[in-house]
Amino acid sequence: MSAVRTFAEIPAALLALADAQEGLLSVQQCDRNGVDHSRRTHRVRAGLWRVAARGVVDTCPVLPGARSASDLPQRPVAPLVVTDDATAWARSREAWAAARRSRSPADRLFDHLRRRSAWAGMLAYGPDAIAVASCALACHGVEGLPVHIAPQAALPTGSRRRSKAGVRLRQFDDGMMTVAFGDRRTGVRRIASAERALAQAVPELPAMHGLAVLDSALRLEVVSRAGAARAHDHARGRRGVAARHELWDLADPRAESPLESFGRWQCIEAGVPPDTLQRPVRDRHGRLLGVGDMAWELNGGGWLVVEMDGYTWHEGDAGRARRDRDRDNDFAAAGIHVLRFDARHVREHTVGTRVRSFLG
Structure with a gap:
């Protein structure tokens, strides 16, 4: 019956350093903390660590492309x-x-x-x-x-x-x-x-x-x-x-997120750059109904407003989605047309073409 292999405990200071460096350590940092080449090699072969680059190890065993939020370091160096x-x-x-x-x-x-x-x-x-x-x-x-x-x-x-x-x-x-x-x-x-x-x-x-x-x-x-x-x-x-x-x-x-910037660039590429960003929309009594991410003034009056909906704003939040529908109805009553796009439309590169189609 084969013995179960055990691994010596990694010094707490070295683990704290890895946490600061997005899970990574240099071999020099490991050596200074008593984790020599042999110990590193054993941990890599056992699938506990990974090689990130020559001279650099990753203390997270999950491949970067397969990671989720639960795999993230707790206290990395802040931007x-x-x-x-x-x-x-x-x-x-x-x-x-x-x-x-x-x-x-x-x-x-x-x-x-x-x-x-x-x-x-x-x-x-x-x-x-x-x-x-x-x-x-x-x-x-x-x-x-x-x-x-x-x-x-x-x-x-x-x-x-x-x-x-x-x-x-x-x-x-x-x-x-x-x-x-x-x-x-x-x-x-x-x-x-x-x-x-x-x-x-x-x-x-x-x-x-x-x-x-x-x-x-x-x-x-x-x-x-x-x-x-x-x-x-x-x-x-x-x-x-x-x-x-x-x-x-x-x-x-004025672009409030990368998603808005991506959508704006696709509109520019399609030949329909927005007339303005973050346009306030008011009803006939002057009450603020909301602010549109991008807006185009239409011939004969009225506006087209494009909203870029990010993940955090709508996914799994029925209340926010309902408020957006109510706001869209308020916009329509004020003569504002609304088109909504999300990350999927950006990936499919359809924001600009749909806006251009609407503008005719």
Whole structure:
């Protein structure tokens, strides 16, 4: 009868560090805490840990693409937009409220996957590694990125080292500013400033996501209008930016979610950009009935309003759905036409075509 294999307990300090780093640990961190190569190998072979990249282990045994909200770390390092950093005083109350708003389980899972990529890049290249591009934006709390972003980092010395499997090592930009990221568990790490990260990421992202991250950065006041303009200047000359210049002109902090940005971009692509965003709708007595996400003024009077319905607003909440139906009826009585779309319509790329069909 074979003996049941047991595993030595992992030090609590190392588990706390993994929790801070979205479940990831570097082999150097493991070695310093007494978890040597042999112990790591045994845990990986037993399916308790996974290899995330060369020199990086994942303490969550579930594949990233198969994870649910129950697999998330309890206390990861928070994004910079909701921590007390040196620029916190400059953000408006509205920006802080937007950054702190309640997140759905799906959104929290996606945030984890993005910041996991950022940590994988930093841990793969040691304590001097800097998160850049989309990875840095994820650490800044900017929304609208694809769910799966490639781990990437840069080294401040312009190292000749090559990229490791699964992690891209980028050239350190001349004059790139960095900001501190981390907490007492991780120590100070460095990530590209929001301005520089936007300049690096937007030319590489699909246009729909590029617009969404610019909208989000302005809405959350991660950058100012002047900062976004400087990011545009930093991006000039980069590969892919020629097809993305218009995104900086289109960026609008009134977009309240990436879903709204995605829907707006599809309308722009279809040749029917909205006339305005967040349009108040009132009845004939001046009473506010609601605010439309996007609106078009119709020939002969009246308006078309498009509402982008996110998961957290409707799924499993009959009361909210009923209130929306009542509001749609109020809009109709006020001469407002309403079209509603959700993430499925965005995935099917039908928002713009349906709006164009309605406008005729």
